[in-house]
Amino acid sequence: MPPSVSFDRLAHQPAYKVVSEKIRNAIVSGEIQAGDLLPTETDLAEQFGVTRSTVREAIRLLEHGGILGRAGRKRLVVTLPGTEAIGRSVSSAMLMHQVTFEELWQVAMGLEPLAGKLACLSATKEEKQLLADNLVRTKQVMNDHDALLEVEIEFHNLVAEATHNHALLLARAPLNELFYPAWGAIIRALSPGERILVAHQHVYDAICAGDEEKAEEWMEKHMRDFRRGIEMGNLGFDQPVQG
Amino acid sequence: MPPSVSFDRLAHQPAYKVVSEKIRNAIVSGEIQAGDLLPTETDLAEQFGVTRSTVREAIRLLEHGGILGRAGRKRLVVTLPGTEAIGRSVSSAMLMHQVTFEELWQVAMGLEPLAGKLACLSATKEEKQLLADNLVRTKQVMNDHDALLEVEIEFHNLVAEATHNHALLLARAPLNELFYPAWGAIIRALSPGERILVAHQHVYDAICAGDEEKAEEWMEKHMRDFRRGIEMGNLGFDQPVQG
DNA sequence: ATTGACATATTGTCGGACAATATGTCAGCA
């Protein structure tokens, strides 16, 4: 016979979590702006009625998400979480889930062509100039594997930034981080400088011309090349990505 | 005259960060498996040669990313970061960046149709059954706004899970969280039960038939409906999303 | 096999302490 009444497990949240949530709420609700200084640890401890140790643990909780940071070794600062912080945290999650290249590539096929398309609508002159500069440098370092990797990654980041879509930037941050070593391996194995340059050039032209379809299409081709690169280089397309 | 030599700013990383990184490395490198128990705080403190307070701060740093968790109120456990942890952390980043509905919707247009397409290839019988159950429940709660919201969100999650693509699941986690209130507002304002059901039905049929194109297409239509819903409901398509 | 009593281990929180470093002030000197 089942018990006639059942009680919820009462959740006695530790103080450091409560404090952390209070601070987080104040931040995301806009009560504290990015760039604002937080009170000192001692002040916070007094305000919340807990010890400094507890406040410190609460702070660490938020620090990892990039919401809080320190300028120098000093005062706490409310920070706009950049792509790095998000990328690191999400990509380590993906690593633990043993995400394969294939899975990663599928997501990239959803996001990179989209970035190309959207960039056509919103790229400023300055951003187009940065892309042009990147192309020039690409031609120069065509045979320097390490440098080529750098400009290749930079190109994709520039396109993504040209969309001015922060949701997109944050969503693709982990891909960036995880593809990095793979691109490096492909470049070393196949020296695909020419193919990369051609694809980038077409994407750039499309963005300058505002031709959404073409940008999307060439970004797609570029990503298919990437896939073929992994397959041809025997890098294990269906294998988990390495950190 | 510029100085003849320049030195890098020497980075005196605090101990809690070092400890945190060491633990993180051990985890993502697979040295410690998910599900494993970590040594007690006192043990860790001894091993690293620091105080328990320092170890605790290091632990908090990882706890936020969902890498570490506690079973009960006891021992530390290495955890596979779920979509909730990632979703919370990334979505608060998006909130702080004042991401607009439009930006969010653009990313969703890249990921949701993709999810539909991929689900056609990998959905198991059990998952199809879950989708079917969801459809039945959708018909039942068509006029109950709150319940309708629940099944709507669940449907999208089920489709995403049916792809078996963890990278995709993690990438779309924040969208989920941020769209939630918006869907609710749309449903209350427009009672779009019929349209939702029709779209879901078509996506479901396509997945069962393994028809990738159709699944993608209907998911796209569904998302366009969502966009029109925000616009018609005057919910501010170009306004920042509210937490 | 279940219950209760008891010792033990571990976490959450507290309080105080100190060294290292950044900040602010002010006098001294070109």
Added chain:
DNA sequence: TGCTGACATATTGTCCGACAATATGTCAAT
């Protein structure tokens, strides 16, 4: 005036020791 150095102050990073609350493990009694 503008720069330098000395000094007091504030704040963080780290340490130590302590205690209550709570899980865990053991064992006897029923």
